[in-house]
Amino acid sequence: MSASEIREVRVELGERSYSVRIGPGILDGIGEAVRTLCPAPNAAVVTDSNVGPLYADQALASLRQAGYEAHCVTVPAGDGSKSLDQAAKLYDAMAAARIERRSPLIALGGGMVGDLTGFVAATWLRGVPFVQCSTTIEANVDAATGGKTAVNHPAGKNLVGAFYQPRLVVMDTSTLDTLEDRDFRAGLAESVKxxxxxxxxxxxxHESHVEPILAHEPAALADLLERNVQIKAAVVAADEREAGLRAILNFGHTIGHAVESLMHYEWRHGECVAVGMVAVARLAVRRGLMADADAERMTTLLRAFGLPTEIPARLAAEDIVRLTKMDKKVAAGRVRFVLVPRFGETVLRDDITDADIRTAVEEVRAAS
Ligand SMILES: NC(=O)c1ccc[n+]([C@@H]2O[C@H](COP(=O)([O-])OP(=O)(O)OC[C@H]3O[C@@H](n4cnc5c(N)ncnc54)[C@H](O)[C@@H]3O)[C@@H](O)[C@H]2O)c1
Ligand SMILES: [Zn+2]
Incomplete structure (x- = not known):
């Protein structure tokens, strides 16, 4: 497979179907691509204070070239911008830019910008066309495809949101070169997942491509993103609104979210998912639901990507047990765990006890 070819994956959702395009430099063609799907006099790009200075001019130039009156709104980088306050500011900007029913709203950035912009696109005028130009591994592998949009609430992350599918997703792999190494690696946890x-x-x-992936080799990156989007697209196509199958995407996330919260969001989401997957793998091994060798393979791979595989010693197992019960995916008071009995297969279990969780956490907790 050539590295420079554009890969295209379809997300099949009936009348809400869309394409995900993956390739180097394709942000230059965003104007034409959007024009075909959303003819309108104007368009707005939403970006953050890190991504805007790097790529907004390129996106705006392409949109203007395609005939749009293009506006750009920049929010501060960081998950703190995924808020109702920031959404309100964006509504003001949409009004000022006279964004109307057909005008596309284009998210240019990582998962934060994508979730916030998607939420505003879902609600402004009861829905305007939404386009994702995702620029992180996390967003490309996971957030940009699937239509979950949200802002955070003081009571928890992603509590205010909507299912709202984009019309198009564009992943310009060249933008990944400016991503901080820590962010690059963190996103790989979802790919392992x-x-x-x-x-x-x-x-x-993954095990045989650690080096080319970490070296950002274009062919390896394109292969990685394409396969991830295919997997995510298939799961979402089968269960758009998480009535069943989509729950398997939460593998590693129940304990991962608890760690994320106890670390006060100082760790990247993917880092928390990495330790969450290791912990739940240990739990599965103890319950006879996963081979020890597979749990070891997963730990070794995550470590090779430079991801944490131990829960910091200062986090109490009791606190993690308590927080797993607050996960928004708890059904009727029971925590549902996604387990991987064999790679490629999942089982959902709601008979995991506090003692199981405690033991698994102790097993993967750093010694000091
Ligand atoms: N909707 C979903 O299904 C879904 C799935 C997974 C995660 N998420 C959400 O995604 C967010 C995490 O995503 P993320 O890790 O992309 O975070 P992010 O968007 O905050 O990006 C991480 C950092 O990288 C910077 N950045 C982004 N692209 C860059 C580039 N190309 N060059 C240089 N810097 C760049 C950002 O400014 C930020 O500082 C969380 O809010 C999470 O809840 C949503
Ligand atoms: Zn995740």
């Missing part, structure tokens, strides 16, 4: 839950060959592909 996709391999673990859906595709054993893809899991093994």
């Amino acid at each position: 996709h391999g673990a839950i859906r595709d054993t060959a893809f899991f093994a592909w």
Whole structure:
């Protein structure tokens, strides 16, 4: 497969179907691509204070070239901008830019910008066309495809949101070169997750491509993103609103979210998912629901990507147990755990006891 070709994955959702395009430099063609789907006099790009200075001019130039009156709104970088306050400011900007029913709202950035912009697109005028130009591994592998949009609430992350699918997703792989190494690696946790839950060959592909992936080799990156989008698209197409299958995407997230909260969001989401997957793998091994060798393979792979595989010693197991019960995916008071009995397969279990969680956490907690 050539590195420079544009890869295209379709997300099949009936009348809400859309394409995900992956390739180097494709942000230059955003204007034409959007024009075909959303003819309107004007368009707005929403970006953050890190991504805007790097890529907003490129996106705006392409949109103007395609005939749009293009506006740009920049929010401060960081998950703190995923708020109702920031959404309100964006509504003001939409009004000032006279964004109307057909005008596209284009998210240019990582998962934060995508979730916030998607939420505003879902609610402004009861819905305007939404386009994702995702610029992080986390967003490309996970957030940009699937239509979950949200802002945070003081009571918890992502509590105010909507299912709202984009019309188009554009992943310009060249933008990944400016991503901080820590963010780049963190996003790889979700890729390992996709391999673990859906595709054993893809899991093994990671093991044999650690170096080219970490070296940002274009062909390896394109392969990685394409396969992840295919996996996410298939799960979302089967269960758009998380009535069933989509829950498997939460593998590693129940304990991961608890760690994320106890670390006061100082760790990247993917880092928390990495330790969450290791912990739940240990739990599964103890319950006879996963082979010890597979749990070890997963730990070794995450470590090779420079991801944490131990829960910091200062986090109490009791606090993690308590927080797993507050996960928004708790059904009727029971925490549902996604387990991977074999790579590529999942089982959902709601018979995991506090003692199981405590033991698993103790097992993967750093010594000091
Ligand atoms: N909707 C979903 O299904 C879904 C799935 C997973 C995660 N998320 C959400 O995504 C967010 C995390 O995503 P993220 O890790 O992309 O975070 P992010 O958007 O905050 O980006 C991480 C950092 O990288 C910077 N950045 C982004 N692209 C860059 C680039 N190309 N070059 C240089 N810097 C760049 C950002 O400014 C930020 O500082 C969270 O809010 C999470 O809840 C949503
Ligand atoms: Zn995640």
